[in-house]
Amino acid sequence: MADLEAQKQRAALRAAAEVADGMLLGLGTGSTATYAIREIARRMREEGLRLTAIATSSATGALAVSLGIPLRSMGEIDQLDLVIDGADEIDPALRAIKGGGGALFREKIAAAAAVRMIVIGDSSKPVETLGRFKLPVEVHPFALRSVQHQLEALGAPIALRSRADGAPFATDQQANIFDVAFDRIDDAGALARMLEAMPGVLAHGLFIDLVDTAIIGTEDGVSITNRH
Ligand SMILES: O=C(CO)[C@H](O)[C@H](O)COP(=O)(O)O
Numbered sequence: 001m002a003d004l005e006a007q008k009q010r011a012a013l014r015a016a017a018e019v020a021d022g023m024l025l026g027l028g029t030g031s032t033a034t035y036a037i038r039e040i041a042r043r044m045r046e047e048g049l050r051l052t053a054i055a056t057s058s059a060t061g062a063l064a065v066s067l068g069i070p071l072r073s074m075g076e077i078d079q080l081d082l083v084i085d086g087a088d089e090i091d092p093a094l095r096a097i098k099g100g101g102g103a104l105f106r107e108k109i110a111a112a113a114a115v116r117m118i119v120i121g122d123s124s125k126p127v128e129t130l131g132r133f134k135l136p137v138e139v140h141p142f143a144l145r146s147v148q149h150q151l152e153a154l155g156a157p158i159a160l161r162s163r164a165d166g167a168p169f170a171t172d173q174q175a176n177i178f179d180v181a182f183d184r185i186d187d188a189g190a191l192a193r194m195l196e197a198m199p200g201v202l203a204h205g206l207f208i209d210l211v212d213t214a215i216i217g218t219e220d221g222v223s224i225t226n227r228h
Pocket residue numbers: 028029030031032033085086087088097098099100101102103104107
């Protein structure tokens with residue numbers, strides 16, 4: 001059976017090698033991004049690599065602080081040199097679904113501000129067509145029911161994401177997430193535009209024209225795809 005953790009680590013180490021001295025870096029969220037963040041911190045300690053970073057979630061922020069990575073606030077930054085982040089699915093055109101960990105709002109802001117975005121993952125992440133993974137849609141609580149109504153009109157089953165104790169999951173922005181089971185998204189661009197037109201939708205998990213490089217761990221190395 002494939003060792004997915006080892007694949008994540010290989011992808012993360014390869015991406016961390018792309019970090020150069022003096023960069024302003026976006027740190028992603030999730031298990032694969034965590035491997036990259038740990039490797040970046042190791043390079044800082046052992047190789048003297050210097051950088052400043054922004055965190056795409058409170059969890060990543062806490063991890064970065066614990067590892068001694070200097071952080072800035074995204075709100076005071078107009079451009080990042082590089083973002084390294086995981087993904088839930090990625091297609092051959094490097095369109096991705098993200099937000100399985102609930103950090104899509106900040107992840108997308110960082111991705112859009114980055115000169116380059118590298119997505120890292122194991123061999124379960126590449127897909128021919130997006131949509132098997134339920135698409136996260138982050139919604140301001142004020143608009144919960146009205147957005148639910150509009151999402152239901154799209155015809156796919158939707159579920160309000162909940163925590164283990166049954167309470168609604170709250171994002172770092174104290175918003176909620178609907179997970180939408182499209183199964184297959186044939187026109188990701190059109191769907192993205194539809195979601196963006198719904199007042200109260202803070203972010204959706206479709207990352208289109210944002211990923212520049214995908215680094216996927218394999219059994220014995222990595223496979224790298226560039227968009228340009
Ligand atoms: O989008 C994300 C968090 O919002 C993650 O990057 C995505 O869920 C992948 O996580 P993992 O590396 O743990 O598989």
